Amino acid sequence: xxxxxxxxxxxxxxxxxxxxxxxxYQYGDRLYIGLNHLVEGQxxxxxxxxxxxxxxxxxxxxxxxDEFASKSKLDFIKKHKLGKxxxxxxxxxYGRYSKVAFDLDRLAELDxxxxxxxxxxxxxxxQEPKKGKKSxxxxx
Numbered sequence: 001x002x003x004x005x006x007x008x009x010x011x012x013x014x015x016x017x018x019x020x021x022x023x024x025y026q027y028g029d030r031l032y033i034g035l036n037h038l039v040e041g042q043x044x045x046x047x048x049x050x051x052x053x054x055x056x057x058x059x060x061x062x063x064x065x066d067e068f069a070s071k072s073k074l075d076f077i078k079k080h081k082l083g084k085x086x087x088x089x090x091x092x093x094y095g096r097y098s099k100v101a102f103d104l105d106r107l108a109e110l111d112x113x114x115x116x117x118x119x120x121x122x123x124x125x126x127q128e129p130k131k132g133k134k135s136x137x138x139x140x
Contacts, residue, residue: 007110065100104119
């Protein structure tokens with residue numbers, strides 16, 4: 001049995017030890033990252049790290065960050081080297097959402113089963129590039 005890996009998350013209400021949950025949104029199959037924590041020995045949802053913006057452009061490894069406590073979430077991503085904050089933003093109504101290119105190998109370290117399912121959904125093997133573009137090299 002593998003050990004659950006937690007990451008420290010600091011925000012305006014204190015410090016939390018959180019685990020990542022990797023999945024995909026049902027609509028659009030985009031990358032979903034949830035934040036979970038243990039409460040009295042039970043795994044519970046703490047927050048969504050990402051938000052689904054299916055009409056905003058994104059590669060397979062990219063996602064938009066949920067607006068609630070977004071500064072803390074972006075600091076969390078940088079601190080734990082989960083990905084790189086991109087200059088682009090997504091929009092929905094009046095909301096503006098930061099876009100992040102996540103390191104899929106790093107995410108796999110933190111939720112191997114979830115990342116394996118996500119890669120399988122998109123036809124990626126663990127060794128393939130993290131971008132969703134087809135290789136331009138040799139034909140199969």
